[in-house]
Amino acid sequence: AQSVSQHNHHVILSEAASLELGCNYSYGGTVNLFWYVQYPGQHLQLLLKYFSGDPLVKGIKGFEAEFIKSKFSFNLRKPSVQWSDTAEYFCAVSPSYNTDKLIFGTGTRLQVFP
Amino acid sequence: KAGVTQTPRYLIKTRGQQVTLSCSPISGHRSVSWYQQTPGQGLQFLFEYFSETQRNKGNFPGRFSGRQFSNSRSEMNVSTLELGDSALYLCASTGVTGRSSYEQYFGPGTRLTVT
DSSP: OOEEEOOOSEEEEETTOOEEEOOEEEOSSOEEEEEEEEOTTSOEEEEEEEOSSOSEEEOGGGOEEEEEGGGTEEEEEESSOOGGGOEEEEEEEEETTOTTOOEEOOOEEEEEEO | OOOOEEEOSEEEEOTTOOEEEEEEOOTTOOEEEEEEEETTTEEEEEEEEETTEEEEEOSOOTTEEEEEOTTSOEEEEEOSOOGGGOEEEEEEEEOSSGGGGGOEEEOOOEEEEEO
16 A cells, blocks of 8 residues: 655754755555645645656745655755745655545644744 | 635534535546545545546545536535544645646635534
């Protein structure tokens, strides 16, 4: 069965600090990978996605993620966080043949202090 | 384009009752997926509909059901409510073609509280 692990449940950073959120998945086939963000009181929004090609993916708001196939990982990074990045971040995976069924990780709550 | 809309936004029900939640996808999107979000279990996939047919199903009991209408609007129904069904129910729509075909756009959710 597919599963997604996000090992950091709660991360606290000061503004301008660098961010890396871990995501590992378990699935034997080809996958599509996603990072979603949920700002307080707002909808889930797509930050970035990987389908194929360059394993380094750039998303909105300065976020990027790197797909490392050998490690089954898709870690999210941002070189310098802002207070407005305070939110919950979800990693998700779908089999490449079935993009409509997303399996989500449990989420990482990020708090950024000025 | 209007986003995904869900009604009602909040709902309080009693154990044993049933509930119906509604979702209107983004215009032109034909696939609708439903997820349950709880603090303990996170986001879990319920089911997905495309052209009025259920294409995918998660690991939820038969008390959870859904349907999709010809205009792509979808409803999900939970019968014989249990306390553990208290959750945020999210609906997402996916475009069939074009750039949006591999992105799910989420609605604001319906917050269901079972007492």
